Amino acid sequence: MNASRYQFYRLILTFSAMVVLAGCAATGTATREEIPARHSISEFRDQRFAEVADPWEELNRNVYRFNFYFDKYLFLPVVSSYEFITPTFVQERVSDFYSNLGEVHNLTNSIFQLKASESVMTLGRFVTNSTLGIGGLFDPATSLGLERNDQDFGKTLGYWGMSSGPYMVLPLAGPSSLRDTGGLAVDSAIHYGIYALIDPFAHTGHSFAISSGITTMEAIDARHRQSFRYYESGYPFEYYMVRFIYHEKRKLDIGRPIPLE
Numbered sequence: 351m352n353a354s355r356y357q358f359y360r361l362i363l364t365f366s367a368m369v370v371l372a373g374c375a376a377t378g379t380a381t382r383e384e385i386p387a388r389h390s391i392s393e394f395r396d397q398r399f400a401e402v403a404d405p406w407e408e409l410n411r412n413v414y415r416f417n418f419y420f421d422k423y424l425f426l427p428v429v430s431s432y433e434f435i436t437p438t439f440v441q442e443r444v445s446d447f448y449s450n451l452g453e454v455h456n457l458t459n460s461i462f463q464l465k466a467s468e469s470v471m472t473l474g475r476f477v478t479n480s481t482l483g484i485g486g487l488f489d490p491a492t493s494l495g496l497e498r499n500d501q502d503f504g505k506t507l508g509y510w511g512m513s514s515g516p517y518m519v520l521p522l523a524g525p526s527s528l529r530d531t532g533g534l535a536v537d538s539a540i541h542y543g544i545y546a547l548i549d550p551f552a553h554t555g556h557s558f559a560i561s562s563g564i565t566t567m568e569a570i571d572a573r574h575r576q577s578f579r580y581y582e583s584g585y586p587f588e589y590y591m592v593r594f595i596y597h598e599k600r601k602l603d604i605g606r607p608i609p610l611e
Contacts, residue, residue: 406516417524478496514529
């Protein structure tokens with residue numbers, strides 16, 4: 351798919367989701383699958399999971415519910431069908447292929463963080479898996495000792511000292527923050543720039559259809575690899591726990607350990 355069209359459709363989808371959420375907010379209907387809380391969150395204000403800045407909590411909760419319904423009634427059935435009809439060997443090759451593509455933003459952000467050795471290792475992983483790994487379908491780089499270093503521009507901003515800002519829940523994408531949302535936009539722009547420069551399917555005459563299929567398959571594979579399921583934690587304050595875990599994990603990812611008390 352032409353990358354500019356892909357970004358345009360993503361913006362349209364996000365805007366449509368926000369319109370739907372506005373209607374959900376007006377009804378104030380609680381999610382049936384959400385476990386009723388026996389206590390109020392106000393009773394736990396002194397606990398660490400209540401410390402995350404969340405000034406847009408009402409909107410975030412509505413987005414969280416939207417993601418649940420989208421996941422349950424559309425996305426997960428598609429993923430389950432994919433898992434049912436696709437042999438495990440093929441699923442693994444698909445996952446390796448998209449993991450290898452992800453090395454591009456791992457490399458750019460390692461460079462942005464001035465991590466020379468990590469940048470060299472990431473470049474080595476990409477070259478090795480793209481050649482010996484037959485276009486990224488296999489991962490010989492790991493067995494050769496070239497470890498994967500997951501990076502994104504949100505981590506880069508955090509590495510250089512930018513705070514996370516308010517917590518956000520993005521339509522379809524899930525937990526984020528103001529900083530990480532901006533980072534996602536930058537990573538997407540870099541992806542678009544590289545894609546537009548290479549345009550690997552231009553000669554086929556079906557660039558839009560081919561790229562649409564690749565993008566759709568990437569989303570299915572990403573959800574296939576994610577075991578999280580909304581409202582299956584059994585925890586009455588799942589929203590707060592997910593928020594806390596995301597916030598603390600990002601601090602660890604950036605290299606700011608959680609202080610021991």
